[in-house]
Amino acid sequence: MALCDMGILELRQMLDSKEISSVELTQYYLDRIRELDSKVESYITVCDEEAILAAKRADEIIASGNTKMLTGIPIGVKDNICTKDILTTCASKMLYNFIPPYNATAIEKIKSQDAVILGKLNMDEFAMGGSTQTSYYKKTKNPYDITRVPGGSSGGSAAAMAAKLAVVTLGSDTGGSIRQPAAFCGVTGMKPSYGAVSRYGLVAFGSSLDQIGPLAKSSKECAEVLNVISGRDIHDGTSSRKQIDFTSELDCEIKGLKIALPKEFFGEGIDEEIRQAVLAAVKKYEKMGAEIVEVSMPSLKYAIQTYYLLSSAEASSNLSRYDGIKFGYCTPKAKTYEERIMRTRKEGFGDEVKRRILLGTYALSSGYYDAYYKKALYLREKIKAEYAKIFESCDVMITPTAPTTAYKIGDSYNDPVKMYLADICTVTVNIAGLPAVNTTCGYDKDNMPIGMSIVGKAFDDAKVLGVADAFEKNFMSVDPSL
């Protein structure tokens, strides 16, 4: 097995038995990035020196025998997660020079285990998009076909996993931003329950929806990373005190498991090849002894509206902090205080970010609040109630992760409405705060990966990972050829 095909668990053994040092492993990944990332363009920043220094420290810990799961493991991090002394741009001109004075809690946690940060990964600007084409810096490519998008917004995190440019990566998911790029790039990606992982240091987009999560080679690997980064944090009042062992259901029994199939997720608008691949995967679960229950989620009809109104309203408030005064880009062309703020925001934000701020401002403004924001809050509760009803009688739910496989670069990019509608399969999970994992279940006629999502009850994250793991054990994935 090539070194780049090894996951955390294999590498842990090799590192602990001194078959390889963390410095050698880190250098190997830095060399791969140098050699291959010019094609994929997944990294915005590569931290050569810092990574080697961290690897040296990890090797000292390994020599002392005091290792933890991620000690010496090279990791890539989405560029909206704050890393102390490492540029964190959010893929925006607005933060082109922002060096955070602190680490996000998730970063503190992986650093406390002496993991190695290889660099910062590309994304849609401020995580607003599903293609990684709205980045101010570069357009990331799909390693399965570099004329196609990697998905988004964590497109850099997914593409780097598919191209094997990190052992594991961190992403963030507000409306599908881990699961959809994971589906497009044929990797496993987990959006944990809202509150499972601290959001402290994650650049805020939609605070009631955002979660940090891992992208990895398997559900098992995702579980190991989540065990490290999850937990209560005094810096995030919405982080939960519930303790989850994400690995606890990895060998769970599928026999007798009740799987919900919501018919609305398999209707019009979903590519036939995707529908067939996901239904074939469901059949496999049935063969393993699961019971399939057809269910309905009528409010899916309004999911896109609910999601875009809530997330944009929250974004319009969260992004008000970018004023050119405290940090980030500042226009050189302003005489007055007002001009400095308004021109900085005009020049610093890209078109999609501006559209969402304007939409959110509209939804919250006097005269429109009841028609938009309040109605979205109502629909959020409706969607939550429909999920609660489904999970009264079912253990997990299976849906396609996206209505299409990765599309060509350039397609959809200029049509926001088309882009928004493509998020239909993922947004309800964030609206309801549930855990969901994407895993690959097939390939289309162009050999592009097809992803399915396994969704669970809030804080039943371990079950979701266990169910995905049962499928992965019997699935032969195909690597991209770069």
Added chain:
Amino acid sequence: MLNTDLISYLANLSKIEVEDADKEKLVSEMSAIVELMDAMNEVTIEDDLNLNGEGISLSNLREDEVVESFNRELVLANASHKKDGFFVVPKIME
């Protein structure tokens, strides 16, 4: 209906400068988005659900204790204009 006046109003609330030449384009883009959102018009809010959500329970908040904050130099390091430990902005009052 979205028009250039409403775009100007929203841009001002959002503190984003928009040039006159770009307003028509924004009206067209935002109209398409608002039209998509208007699918919700057929929904009526009924009294069957709690709209306040669960919120953050007070017991989840940390103790209100004074702790060490960020070092001032460190915080100012990212500011484009600073002097004597303060942020500097253009004159606010004439």
